[in-house]
Amino acid sequence: MRARTPVAHNRLVDVLVIGGGVIGVACARELALRGASVTVLERDRIGHGCSYGNAGWLTPSQATALANPSMLFKSFRWMLDPESPLYIQPRLDPPYLRWLIEFLLASRRSRFEPATMALVALCKASVDMWEALAARDPAFRSFERRGLLAVYEHQSSIDAAVAANELMARAGVRVERWSAEQVRAQEPAVIGPTVGGYFFPDDAQCEPYEAVRVLADEATAAGVRFVEGAEVFDVGNTAHGRREVKSTAGVFSAEQLVVATGSWSEQMGRMLGLRLPVIGAKGYSLLLPKADPHPSRSIYLIERKVAVNPHHDALRIAGTLELVRNDFSINTRRVDVILRGARAMLRVSPEPAARSVWRGLRPCTPDGMPVIGRARGYGDVWIATGHQMAGLKTAPATGQLLAQLMSGETPRFDPAPFRADRF
Numbered sequence: 531m532r533a534r535t536p537v538a539h540n541r542l543v544d545v546l547v548i549g550g551g552v553i554g555v556a557c558a559r560e561l562a563l564r565g566a567s568v569t570v571l572e573r574d575r576i577g578h579g580c581s582y583g584n585a586g587w588l589t590p591s592q593a594t595a596l597a598n599p600s601m602l603f604k605s606f607r608w609m610l611d612p613e614s615p616l617y618i619q620p621r622l623d624p625p626y627l628r629w630l631i632e633f634l635l636a637s638r639r640s641r642f643e644p645a646t647m648a649l650v651a652l653c654k655a656s657v658d659m660w661e662a663l664a665a666r667d668p669a670f671r672s673f674e675r676r677g678l679l680a681v682y683e684h685q686s687s688i689d690a691a692v693a694a695n696e697l698m699a700r701a702g703v704r705v706e707r708w709s710a711e712q713v714r715a716q717e718p719a720v721i722g723p724t725v726g727g728y729f730f731p732d733d734a735q736c737e738p739y740e741a742v743r744v745l746a747d748e749a750t751a752a753g754v755r756f757v758e759g760a761e762v763f764d765v766g767n768t769a770h771g772r773r774e775v776k777s778t779a780g781v782f783s784a785e786q787l788v789v790a791t792g793s794w795s796e797q798m799g800r801m802l803g804l805r806l807p808v809i810g811a812k813g814y815s816l817l818l819p820k821a822d823p824h825p826s827r828s829i830y831l832i833e834r835k836v837a838v839n840p841h842h843d844a845l846r847i848a849g850t851l852e853l854v855r856n857d858f859s860i861n862t863r864r865v866d867v868i869l870r871g872a873r874a875m876l877r878v879s880p881e882p883a884a885r886s887v888w889r890g891l892r893p894c895t896p897d898g899m900p901v902i903g904r905a906r907g908y909g910d911v912w913i914a915t916g917h918q919m920a921g922l923k924t925a926p927a928t929g930q931l932l933a934q935l936m937s938g939e940t941p942r943f944d945p946a947p948f949r950a951d952r953f
């Protein structure tokens with residue numbers, strides 16, 4: 531374990547952010563706006579990790595903690611089904627088994643509900659911040675607040691959703707229950723069987739990589755320096771209490787570090803002597819030609835767990851959650867399940883192949899909550915990771931919260947649910 535620096539900083543001079551996904555970029559921008567000199571080290575290209583091709587939903591209505599009592603038993607049943615939307619890879623690896631046990635414990639309703647309330651608050655603030663960004667910068671043209679329609683095929687599923695949507699309403703999310711007739715009248719794109727839906731009018735959507743680019747442009751304008759192709763492989767101390775970070779693009783040093791390495795945070799934590807239990811959960815997204823009729827808003831095909839985001843010139847569909855650590859292989863069977871699911875419910879182009887298939891690793895903590903705050907026992911190491919299925923929709927407020935904590939401002943949100951020293 532490395533020497534620790536138990537010094538409280540609230541002076542922002544120079545900061546190295548490791549990881550240039552949407553979370554690292556959002557943190558860097560907020561820090562630079564507070565006068566810090568910020569460098570982002572990204573081993574690949576900015577925004578080309580999990581932030582690149584996700585579903586593009588900015589939906590507080592779906593910002594639930596991953597450890598969810600309603601999914602718990604289904605997930606074990608689904609372990610045996612090669613086509614299930616949720617897959618937990620069985621493996622005898624002690625840190626992974628510990629993660630699974632912590633996940634089970636966090637799935638209790640008493641923990642899930644307050645966690646979800648905190649996540650929804652972070653998400654609602656973020657969607658407002660994305661909207662403000664779109665108003666400032668016409669390059670963010672894909673941002674639209676057209677709502678999300680959750681479509682149900684079975685009465686038992688829609689009945690089972692009542693409690694979850696009551697929780698959302700308590701968290702301040704506007705919710706409307708639609709009959710099957712309303713679904714068909716309001717959204718003619720739904721051609722498959724349905725018993726009705728829930729509509730969330732305040733939810734928004736965008737093209738995810740465009741969002742990262744626009745945010746990175748603002749960060750650059752605020753003075754952030756981005757270094758691509760800089761993979762960090764070692765972190766140490768210098769004689770002057772500064773951190774020395776060795777990367778494939780050279781050695782950097784800074785007074786403070788922000789770890790924003792998404793699904794690779796466990797390894798980064800090890801370099802620092804920290805336990806950061808973040809496991810990759812793989813998902814796919816496919817870009818297809820426009821549907822006919824093309825949906826007029828985002829749609830969630832509930833039973834199939836397929837997310838639909840209609841862009842102006844394409845249809846994005848996304849799905850599956852496979853807890854696989856960093857396995858990046860493409861499982862054709864699961865990709866086909868997403869495509870079949872969309873075809874069963876929407877009139878998707880008969881063109882056989884998707885225009886593109888993308889996969890990403892969602893950074894998942896065992897309690898399904900992001901980690902935002904100072905690392906346990908350190909004065910100069912901060913963490914912003916573990917945003918699971920919600921990194922895009924919570925990025926701006928994550929950056930704001932972290933920068934507020936680092937600069938000693940009163941945080942806009944209660945930081946307790948996101949504490950970095952909880953593991």
Ligand SMILES: Cc1cc2nc3c(=O)[nH]c(=O)nc-3n(C[C@H](O)[C@H](O)[C@H](O)COP(=O)(O)OP(=O)(O)OC[C@H]3O[C@@H](n4cnc5c(N)ncnc54)[C@H](O)[C@@H]3O)c2cc1C
Binds near residue numbers: 552914
């Ligand atoms: C199919 C799918 C659909 C999704 N849909 C949505 C959605 O609709 N809405 C939503 O909000 N979220 C969604 N998500 C989740 C969202 O994509 C993630 O939560 C988010 O992208 C996480 O951002 P991040 O910056 O933490 O991670 P990343 O974007 O993965 O960024 C981490 C970066 O760190 C870099 N890095 C790692 N190790 C090092 C190192 N040693 N040195 C330097 N750099 C390093 C990586 O190269 C990477 O660029 C979806 C995810 C998937 C897979």
